[in-house]
Amino acid sequence: MPDPAESTEPGRDPAADDLLARQRWRLVLGKFSERSLGSGFGDEGAAVPGSSGPGSGKPGAGGGGGREGRGGRYGRMDRALDYLYGREYGRRGIRGFSPTGGDEASVLAIPDWLKDVRELFPRETVEVLEKHALERYGMTELVTDAEALGKMEPSYELLKAVMSFRHLMEPNVLRAARALVRQVVEDLKRKLTQEVRPVLWGKLNRQRRSPLKVARNLDWHRTIRANLKNYDRQEKRIVLESLLFSSRVERHMPWHIIMAVDCSGSMMDSVIHSAIMAGIFKALPAVRVSLVAFDTAVVDLSEHADDPTEVLMSVQLGGGTNIAGAMGYCEGLVRTPSRTIVVLVTDFCEGVAGHLLPASVKRLREAGARVLGLAALDAEANPVYDRNMAERCVAAGAEVAALTPRRLAEWMARILS
Known part of the structure; x- marks a missing residue:
């Protein structure tokens, strides 16, 4: 006012x-x-x-x-x-x-x-x-x-x-609405990409030059040394005739990331960030991404994984939750278990028999796949989930944490490397 x-x-x-x-x-x-x-x-x-x-x-x-x-x-x-x-x-x-x-x-x-x-x-x-x-x-x-x-x-x-x-x-x-959603999503994706891309795409390789002129790759030390001969004594400054850039070590990993995202009514913030993170994962070299949305039913949105706006305009939030059913569907997507990471984004509030979800996690782990349980976060990044069910999944072999997108990227990068 x-x-x-x-x-x-x-x-x-x-x-x-x-x-x-x-x-x-x-x-x-x-x-x-x-x-x-x-x-x-x-x-x-x-x-x-x-x-x-x-x-x-x-x-x-x-x-x-x-x-x-x-x-x-x-x-x-x-x-x-x-x-x-x-x-x-x-x-x-x-x-x-x-x-x-x-x-x-x-x-x-x-x-x-x-x-x-x-x-x-x-x-x-x-x-x-x-x-x-x-x-x-x-x-x-x-x-x-x-x-x-x-x-x-x-x-x-x-x-x-x-x-x-x-x-x-x-x-x-x-x-x-779609035009408005796309504008907001692109802004969120741009911010998240700035945070997580360096984590996922590798560190700077100072020993190798790059023709790609990207500001974050600028090698100031080598640039200054190369241009010292152009020092202007009168103006007391270095005239830069050439800029030198470092390349990045790109990781080429034949991994399959399966994201199963709970779309029950309490999961809106997690659904939004998961859709954007799936798009970022999709852009990684040599990584295949499957995106599965579920409540009591399962919808495979893998063909839209690179378009978060389309994903968000396709899901319908609400209804019950059948996490075990979604994990059963994900089991059917696994081709090379040792190169597969199943990321389950949920509040772990299971709506069916409680033993089914841990059993699915156990089968995936015994086959050799990694299972990451990403507990739901609200808009203020506070964890909101059923701790008892999460602990049962951990006992079955899952790794469970409540993470921000950047922390998720760091977690994934440790596994992928």
Whole structure:
């Protein structure tokens, strides 16, 4: 929310300061504070915080002393906040609540609300408001309306909302959602790749030059030595005529990575990161990747393993869990056990007979395959899983841990090397 800087200019109008303070408190406390504070949003041309009058160029800032229609900018902010947080009053059974922000002449629809929020508040505040709308107040209209989706700021929380309500979307909305999901996923993949690629693709080989001019491979020591002859004494600097780069030791390993990802309702964060990690593994040289999604049924998504967006738009979260059934399917995919790693991403909350999952793990281990149990993590990387079942899988030969994507990459690299 805009926070106007305190002014120390002499001659400042105390009445204007008082009005500004009442407006700000009114936004914080909501419309039921009007009796004590008054609305403060009349058409009296009160100063608009963050506006410098005509031609300021800021969103929503206009001429006429900060007036922009009924109630000025603070009035618009009040209606936008009340449209969302007024729902809290309805939850508590307070009479007079209206989820459309009252009976004013201008009733906000979802796309209009999004437009106003984006114009009136800074980006950080917009993300908080959208998150509260989706998670706290169930405003699923945000992800079932193509126009609304087009106006939303792509974010991780929005990605999760689209995955949750994808089954409610019409085809035209799905197209808009897919574009939004791809944008968020590509950003996540880029960040994760920067973290895990060096771990998986090998260390720098300082003894070997590379024609590939990549910034992270720049060999500063050799570059400086090679260009010392170009030292400019007057400017006191080295003129670089040539840059030298080191190559990387690439690991060529005939490994088969099978990722079995639990898609029950509690696994959303793990599903997102697993889909992206499968895409990163798919790009490794001489590594084959199979991607299996499951709840009570099993879906083989291996053909889409290199496209995390397609994977996430294909899975349907929810339902029960049959981990043993998925592991049985993975057993059928194994061709060379000694070169196979089965990565089971789950919360270990088994929905069928408890002895079946450890038995499957034992069969895979006896055949020579490695079994890694990756316990579910929430968005804050806190482990959430059934420790008793995880311990039974460890006793059967699995290696179980709760890891971030980078730690998973380090774990995999130790095995692959």
